[in-house]
Amino acid sequence: MKIQSFKEIISDYDTILLDSYGVLKNYHGIISGAEESLRNIRSLNKRYRILTNDASSSQEKLSAKFARGDITIKPHRIITSGLMAQRFLSSKQIIGKVLYLGTDDSADFIVRAGHKKISVTEFSDDAYEDVGCVVFLDDEGFDMNTAINKVVNLLRKRAIPVIVANSDLIYPVASNDVSIATGALARLVESIVGRKFIYYGKPDIQMFLYAYEDLRKDDPDLHKSKILMVGDTLHTDILGATKFGIDTVLVLSGNTSKVDADWMIKSTGISPDYICESIVS
Ligand SMILES: [Mg+2]
Numbered sequence: 001m002k003i004q005s006f007k008e009i010i011s012d013y014d015t016i017l018l019d020s021y022g023v024l025k026n027y028h029g030i031i032s033g034a035e036e037s038l039r040n041i042r043s044l045n046k047r048y049r050i051l052t053n054d055a056s057s058s059q060e061k062l063s064a065k066f067a068r069g070d071i072t073i074k075p076h077r078i079i080t081s082g083l084m085a086q087r088f089l090s091s092k093q094i095i096g097k098v099l100y101l102g103t104d105d106s107a108d109f110i111v112r113a114g115h116k117k118i119s120v121t122e123f124s125d126d127a128y129e130d131v132g133c134v135v136f137l138d139d140e141g142f143d144m145n146t147a148i149n150k151v152v153n154l155l156r157k158r159a160i161p162v163i164v165a166n167s168d169l170i171y172p173v174a175s176n177d178v179s180i181a182t183g184a185l186a187r188l189v190e191s192i193v194g195r196k197f198i199y200y201g202k203p204d205i206q207m208f209l210y211a212y213e214d215l216r217k218d219d220p221d222l223h224k225s226k227i228l229m230v231g232d233t234l235h236t237d238i239l240g241a242t243k244f245g246i247d248t249v250l251v252l253s254g255n256t257s258k259v260d261a262d263w264m265i266k267s268t269g270i271s272p273d274y275i276c277e278s279i280v281s
Helices: 006-012 036-044 057-069 081-090 108-112 125-130 144-157 182-193 206-219 234-244 258-268
Strands: 015-018 047-052 078-080 097-101 117-119 130-135 163-164 170-172 178-180 229-230 247-251 274-276
Touching: 006 036, 006 274, 015 081, 015 144, 015 206, 036 047, 047 206, 057 078, 078 206, 081 130, 081 163, 081 206, 117 182, 117 234, 125 130, 125 144, 130 144, 130 170, 130 182, 144 182, 163 182, 178 229, 206 234, 229 234, 234 247, 234 258
Parallel strands: 015 047, 015 229, 047 078, 097 117, 097 130, 130 163, 229 247, 247 274
Antiparallel strands: 170 178
C-alpha cells in the first residue's frame, strides 16, 4: 500500500470533490488543518464541492455549521443526499402530506419541495389516508420504536412511495463505536413490508451528476479526467466516484483505518487510485 501526499496528488486535477465526515470533520469536530487544505485548493484556483450523504439540514445550515468550526464553505458548494431527495420530491405530484422521520431542520427539504409535512411523532394511526409519501431523513427527532411501528402499519394500508434521503447504515460516534443511521432503519422497514424504497446518496451517482452539471456551468470544457473524489469510505465515496468515472483518493482519517485499508480493498475489490493519510498530508 503506497501512501502519497494529498498536496502532490491534487496538482493533476482542476476540480476536487470532498466527502465531509471523515475527510473534513470527525466526531471531534473539524479535522485539524482541514481549513488550511481547503485554502490551498482555493489558492491553486481549483474548484471544489462537498458531496455528503446527509439529510439532516439544508445547505445553508450545513454551511453555518462549518463556519462555527472556522471553515468557510458557501452553501451552493455543499451537495447533499437530502438535496437530491428534495429535487425528486419537487418533481413529483403528491396527494396529501409527506410523513417524515427526522428533525424539524431536516423537514426543510419537504417544505422547499413545495409539499405539506407531518412528522412521524405528530402522526396518528387513523390519519393514514392523509399521507401521500414517506421520507426517511435523519435518525434523530423521534422515538425509533414507535416510529417504525407507525410506518410499518401505514405502509401495510397504503401503496405510497418511500424515499430514503440518506442511504448510510451507520455513522461513527467515537473511535470504535457507531450509531444506526437512517438507511438502516429504512432497510428494516423495507424488509418487513416487502417493498422497494427509493434511496439517495453515494454510491449512487446522482450527487456526482449534479456536481458535474453545476461545475460545467462555469467551465463547459471540464472533463471527468480532471476531477478527483476524496473520501474515507470505500463502498460509498470510492465506489460511487468510480461508477461515475472519475479518479479517487481514499483518506485514512475516517471510516477506513491504515490497518484495515489493504485487506478491505482486496476483499471488496473497490480500489482507489490513491491513498493518503488525510487531506492534511
Ligand atoms: Mg465519510
